[in-house]
Amino acid sequence: MFGTIFKKELLDQILSPKFLIISLLCLVLIPASFLLNSASYSDAYREYNASRREAKETTTVYRTPSPLSTFGIGLESVLPKSVVFSKYQTEAKGARVQSEVLSNINGKLDFVVIVGSLLSLFAVLYAGTMACGEKEAGTLKLLLANSVKRSTVIAAKFLGGFSVLLLPFAAAVLIGLLLLLLQGFPLFAAGQAGRVLALLALAVLYLAALFSLGLFISTRTHKASLALLAGFFVWIFLTFIIPKTSEPIAGLIRKVQSEEAMKANRAQVRGQIEKEKGRALKPLMDKYLGSQGAGWDWKGYTKARGPVAQKFEEQLDQTLQKFDAEYDLKKSARRRLSLNIARLSPTAVFTQAALNLCDTGVADLDNFDGSLRAHRLQLFQVVFRFQFNDEYSSEDGHTNMGYSGNSREDDKIVYPQFRYAFPRFEETLRATAPDILLLVFFNLVFFAAAYVSFTRYDVR
């Protein structure tokens, strides 16, 4: 019985104009997005290599673009291309935000967006008419006048309808991947194929959840037009309202000062300690570099300032580190909260997990930040520890003295290598597991709701 209804659903949907529209959209958009984004990645990679070649050994580091941004751009265009370190601050440069203004205003079209926003809408609307549409047409009554379990009908409807949605999707993905391979995309490079497969499985899981949701809506309404309207509103809520309001809501719950305010406070603290250091170093400046001493003795000053300045520099370093750590902690807590609020929506869950698989998600941001922090510590030991900038200003402002230099005795600086690598596939899977489980949960809940609702559905 299941097979009969399943085949009927399959054939009925394939013969409908909906199938043609979805097929056309999938077959055009998915391969096109693969090709366009792969070209963007190639450009970014070329630029990255050129920058690295030119830069040689410096305090500037470069971020490797993710090849899988071909499938999900995510934070790729927001993350910096390079980061310049100095003793007390890091400066991000070259995010693609400015060079790709329109894309950032309108959002980019990639596989994750196509599945997350476009196909999910089709899934909800497609399934949204499966029960009530058949009731409205009168065929459901005829169907259930036979010796057939409602559970069989709803299961066959789900599988039949969903298979029809997956057919053009699978065909479009296959064509897209083939085109990428022909273009020389490194699909089979370490871990890539696994990630792409996981991404596809995630997309199927997500679309299944939305399809079940559509089916549930269909079993709660008695008119196809009403189901379509309800499905559209629910989709807007899940795809736009929840993900886009989660960050402001988290901001209201966990207040964190702005980046600018934090920088101003940081500068104030830094200025205070630097001022105290300047006052402590003033006698040495006078003795070695001023008119009161034996004249200009830079070497003597550099040697003598060490023990005096050390206390202040350590204090400054510790204070700023603590300052930064506390700020990062607060920001991180707020971000976690906003991500968790967004997880009320399967769309946000899918997007977060999919972008992590593409190495362009929040996990990659954390990974990059972690690499930067580690690199900064290394640079501090090798470079910044020796750099100094001593300034003195008298209370009345009449006397201003400033000396910058390097206390390093030799000039052979061995710059540390920036160690930034995308997490291994297993690590990403582990990190993504809660989101995958959440999508499984959404599937179970939505399908169970559709199932229960259909068993009580008034078919008259």
Added chain:
Amino acid sequence: MTTQSPILKADDLSKRYEDGVLALDHLNLDVHGGEVYCLLGANGAGKTTTINLFLNFIPPTTGTCFITGIDVTKDPLEAKKYVAFVSENVMLYGNFTARQNLDFFAKLGGKPDLTKEQYYQVMRRVSLQEKAFEQRVKNFSKGMRQKLGICIAIIKNAPAILLDEPTSGLDPKAAEEFQEILSELRKEGKAILMSTHDIFRAKDIGDRVGIMKEGRLVMERTREQLQYEDLVKIYIDYMKSEPLTA
């Protein structure tokens, strides 16, 4: 009238909807094999509710429906094996051809191995035009769809057939053809329960005719009794009479 056990039986059947409306009030009714029972009544009299209860589309408030002795509420899947249904406006899968629709419902009705020729024979039997056999049904007229609906019932070959105002909206020729098919099915021993507004057709085809008003079966006449009575007058008198008290 036969002394065999009835194929369709409503035993003290009542239905009160959630909004409090009493749609069916202690209905007792039985239909035997080879008998056509016509239920007459105005809109809201309880005719369709009765059919919906037999199909287990809604649960009864009290009482029981039996199909070939099987309690419909207790074992609906088993009971539905023995009943075919033709609705007022047979709507089939528009993207399928007539044969594909028959094939689908035949399989649902437990007839998985019918050949194309067997489907054609059934369609010929109800006088469906040959050229329509392999045409998509979305362009079919109501008469053609009703014929296809009765084809589904014929193919299922169930002992009981429920018809919910099957001739409403049909042109006289189509309605006449439909009546002929019902006569044949009666000869085959089917128990047919048909709700209708068409008093003349009910008198023509019904072995028994029941008039429903406000959920109650207020009158029942056999074909023999109706030879000496004017069904139209009886019906109108009942419709004009004072509302029934609860």
